[in-house]
Amino acid sequence: MTVTTDLHPEPGLEVLLHRREIAADGVVRLTFTRPDGGAFPAWEPGAHVDLVLGQDLVRQYSLCGDPADRTALTVAVLDVPDGRGGSRRVHGELAEGDRVRxxxxxxxxxxxxxxxxxxxxxxxxxxxxxxxxxxAAASGADWRLVYGGRTRSSMAFHEELTAAHGDRVSIVPEDENGVLDLDALLPRPDTRTRVYCCGPEPLLRAVEERSATWPAGTLHVERFTAAPGDDGPQGSFEVELAGTGATVHVPEDRSVLEAVEDAGVPVLFSCREGTCGTCETGVLEGVPLHRDALLTEEERASGEVMMICVSRSCTPRLVLDL
Structure with a gap:
């Protein structure tokens, strides 16, 4: 099977699903290579890729392989039966030898x-x-990993992590140990510590609540879904595109991205949920209303960029670097 249909202005690379493995109950690990045997772009820990799984079916997955290996890219995908279709396509249809964008x-x-x-x-x-x-291990830093899940068998990578790093890794299956005791696991960090957290929304919210008294810049989180919305201006507004001087009306029921698309302006985008960062756009005038799950509080306060797929405006007019 070849899945290459894409209306996005950035087509991406055609890649080959070289290897498909069961990583845990309900989780598959996919390793992609280039059909021409070439190298992938360099990447660093925390990076993700977009898989184009069909028309208007683009999903983001974190890279979980070795950044030093430029010959392959690896992701792990959880089967979400009641999700939006991406994991169903991966688990139900994608096979070794298939090509995707x-x-x-x-x-x-x-x-x-x-x-x-x-x-x-x-x-x-x-x-x-x-x-x-x-x-972190290679750098010689002091570190620990606390990893919670429903059951041990559903927790991808837990065996290789404990085999490689021993008691620096705490595996906490809920059916054996209950939920993570964040009060015990997360004492107040000092200015030398960084906390990285990724998982379901309740976990992220619980960690964020405990971080209120931590030094600024300590906590770093990544969401797989958009953060719950906030109450703010819902009305229409105008967006001026600095590159052409054109003005686009953004009605209450349309996003900035949709309004700009309707005006015939090609814009990079992917998730349409404020979670991937593809549509990040510079703000030259006006005050954006941020509804993404990516920007830090400092970045939000600066008002210099916004994710136009979900964020709106606090002012009647925005001037965007488009």
Missing amino acids: LRGPRNTFRFLPASRYVFVAGGIGITPLVPMVAA
């Missing part, structure tokens, strides 16, 4: 230098943390 890698979850790290994973949220753990 891949875009990226991109990185919105950057692994930053520190002398100490705490990694917190929930379920499939382990995927971006696997190369981070390896990088």
Whole structure:
């Protein structure tokens, strides 16, 4: 099977599914290579790629392989029966030898230098943390990983992580040990510590609540779905495109991305949920209303960029770098 249909202005690379393996109950590990045997672009821990699985079916998956190996890219995909179709396509149809379109890698979850790290994973949220753990170990930093899941058999990578790193890794299956005791696991970090967390929304929210008194810049999270929306301006507004001077009306029921598309302007996009960062756009005038799951509080406060797939405007007019 070849899945290459894509209306996105960035076509990406055609890649070959070289190997498909069971990583855990309900999780498959996919390793992609280039049909021409060439090298992939360099990437760093925290990066993700877009898989184009059909028309308007584009999904983001974190890279969980070795950044030093430029010959292959590896992702792990959880089967979500009641999801939006991406995991069903991967689990039900994608086979070794198939070709798909891949875009990226991109990185919105950057692994930053520190002398100490705490990694917190929930379920499939382990995927971006696997190369981070390896990088932390290679750097000589002090670190620990706390990894929770429903059952031990559903937790991908747990055996190789414990085999490689021993008691630095704590595996906490809920059916054996209950839910993660975050109060015990997350004492207040100091300024030398970075905390990286990825997993389901309840876990992320719980960690964010506990981080209120931590030093600024300590906590780094990645969401696989958009954060819950907030109350803010819902009305229409105008967007001026700085590149052409054209003005686009954004009605209440359309996103900035949709309005710009309707005006015939090609824009890079992928998730349409504010989780991948592909549509990040510079803001030259006006005050954006941020509804993405990516920007830090400092980046939001600066108002210099916005994710036009979900974010709106606090002012009647925005001028965008488009």
